[in-house]
Amino acid sequence: MTHHGPQLITYADRLAGDLPGLRALLDGALAGAFDGVHVLPFYTPFDGVDAGFDPRDHTQVDPRLGTWDDVRALAQGRDVMADVIVNHVSADSARFRDVREHGDASPHAPMFLTLGAVFPDGATEDDLARIYRPRPGLPFTVMTLGGRRRLVWTTFTPDQVDIDLRTPQAWEYLTSVVDALTSGGVTMLRLDAVGYTGKEAGTDCFMTPATDAYTERIVEQARARGAQVLVEVHGHHTQQIEIARKVDLVYDFALPPLVLHALTAGDLEPLAGWLRIRPANAVTVLDTHDGIGIVDVGPSDLRPGEPGLLAPERIDALVERIHENSGGTSRQATGAAASNLDLYQVNCTFYDALARDDRRLVLARLLQLFVPGIPQVYYVGLLAGSNDMDLLARTGVGRDVNRHHYTAAEVEAALTAPAVRGQLAGLRLRSTHPAFDGDFTWDLDGTRGTFVRTSGAARATLTFDVADGSFEVRATGDDGERVVLTDADLTA
Incomplete structure (x- = not known):
């Protein structure tokens, strides 16, 4: 039975070293605050080019972090959520390496998308210009497959090769992932980047009818194995409302920018507008391992002519306030200033976005905890972390400013900070008080x-x-x- 209390979002290695360390922290210093934990990718390898979202083997726990027994131990008395990376696999996976060597002769060849797989009769300029992608440029990488140069579909990075969910090979693979996770004690599955799976000629290849069908199929698999599904989609707020009717849980990605707007502009009107219409079967967040979403409150090319929850000028002002509050560090980590960028996100810790104001950070968390839904709390936000500019300098990846590697001493020190103690008081109330069931x-x-x-x-x-x-x-x-x-x- 899934709980509805707070969940921690964290990388096992960046907060606690490994899976046993994470369990010890949740049972120790964080006891009573969380009913569950979303462990960000712990598969082999957990430290690839996209921090684990490019698994070579999605069915195995990276031995540096622990074993499936450690995941099952973590799940004792709490919910464990894990990612099903639906859209792509590592270009270094065994299946794709075989395709590189043998091309169409590989039994795995149908599993991977090329330009020709979606546009067998060729793609026009209009076809290509229509494709929705969260990053600049077209989603293709030239690769040699079996001696032949091909345009391989790579929505996110050249190291992440998209899979073709029209094929039995793709579903054999995804089913093996769902089986591994659910048999390993995971009861909540987060579908990562599922919106990009339904690529069809004549569409923008995002959130198409095929996407709905694929999502429904995975939801059926999960439920048959006793698990719930959380769908991760950034887009116009009306899309979230529509998705919520079809799945167990959907993210409330509109809440973070609306809370930031309220606390930095002294304006509650847009938040009130969202509270009137938002779906209740939501997972609420303030910050996550990705940036702070902006597309979720603005107008979108995906819904032409429909206004957003915040007018464009208010969004521009909010982004500028975040940059000012962070002393300009978020500007160095956002957009074209940093690689691995998402055009719709601002990369910044929530604490820095609020100018390291303890009261406003704790108030933001309390607003999240009182709004209906399952509140998830990102480890850097919980520990009132600041932008990690040293990590950004080392990796050049914008989102790394909000992905600090904590030492045990840093965690111990952070737990004494007023903003952290205040959040934990709110979390323990939310986790234990019966009023939140009503x-x-x-x-x-x-x-x-x-x-x-x-x-x-x-x-x-x-x-x-x-x-x-x-x-x-x-x-x-x-x-x-x-x-x-x-x-x-x-x-x-």
């Missing part, structure tokens, strides 16, 4: 707001003012209602 009501007026969760006689209330970052959390208990946390506690 209804959500809210009132926003000017810069002030009230969020209330109730279930029977149980009640938890958050009152706040985004103008100055002040807040108070009250909750019922055996001795009546009490104050759980206020902004003043962060400086006490």
